[in-house]
Amino acid sequence: MTQKDLQDFLLSEGVVFAGGCRLPNSPIAGQSSLCYAFSFGVKLSDAVLKSIDSGPSYAYFQHYRTANALLDSLAFRLAQLLEKEGYSAFPVAASQSQGKANPYGGVYPHKTAAVLSGLGFVGKSGLFLSKDYGSKVRLATVLTDMPLTPDSPVIDNGCGDCKACVSACPAGAIYGTLPTTDGERNFDAEKCSKYMKEHFQDVGRGSVCGICIKVCPKNKLK
Ligand code: SF4
Numbered sequence: 001m002t003q004k005d006l007q008d009f010l011l012s013e014g015v016v017f018a019g020g021c022r023l024p025n026s027p028i029a030g031q032s033s034l035c036y037a038f039s040f041g042v043k044l045s046d047a048v049l050k051s052i053d054s055g056p057s058y059a060y061f062q063h064y065r066t067a068n069a070l071l072d073s074l075a076f077r078l079a080q081l082l083e084k085e086g087y088s089a090f091p092v093a094a095s096q097s098q099g100k101a102n103p104y105g106g107v108y109p110h111k112t113a114a115v116l117s118g119l120g121f122v123g124k125s126g127l128f129l130s131k132d133y134g135s136k137v138r139l140a141t142v143l144t145d146m147p148l149t150p151d152s153p154v155i156d157n158g159c160g161d162c163k164a165c166v167s168a169c170p171a172g173a174i175y176g177t178l179p180t181t182d183g184e185r186n187f188d189a190e191k192c193s194k195y196m197k198e199h200f201q202d203v204g205r206g207s208v209c210g211i212c213i214k215v216c217p218k219n220k221l222k
């Protein structure tokens, strides 16, 4: 099976984009060969995103969880296909947490793999924006030792002068700057999480918000 065969498998199962790339290093200790990544994403429903107002809706929380479940299932199946072909494969969960030691990060940032695969860019909101769907997407990643190359080059940030997410964020967590190449954050994940836990506790125990997705003009909600 080629890289294209595996990306076509993902596209036939409901993802809206899929790509692959080489990472600078394997993120998995003791498994240095896992330095390639498949990156893919599903699109969220415009109608559900429109139900977000000054905070998340129950519909958004349920939709978000369903998108994560689909991504995790596809990452699992892709890993099985890769192993059948004789490669190693390490699916990275759609929603990641490493416990108290690293509460806002996981095994590997999905958005970094997606950017390196030429699928989009990270906006001022700190969210990944895909070429065709903006930030109304959720991502998953499968690390592997199968050599992969991007179908498109890394693309420039396309936020321009927009600061809609900066003004809309109720937590004041978005700085309004572009992400830097040295990985410095352009939003305050702790502030965002704290605000959600304090104000949106009754929707998924304060694990989602969605305002910065809803207001992004790149999403062109229908
Ligand atoms: S999820 Fe909500 S609180 Fe967090 S950065 Fe986006 S708008 Fe701000």
Ligand code: SF4
Pocket: 123, 124, 125, 126, 158, 159, 162, 163, 164, 165, 166, 215, 216, 217, 218
């Ligand atoms: S709302 Fe504007 S500044 Fe924020 S991510 Fe979207 S395009 Fe970029």
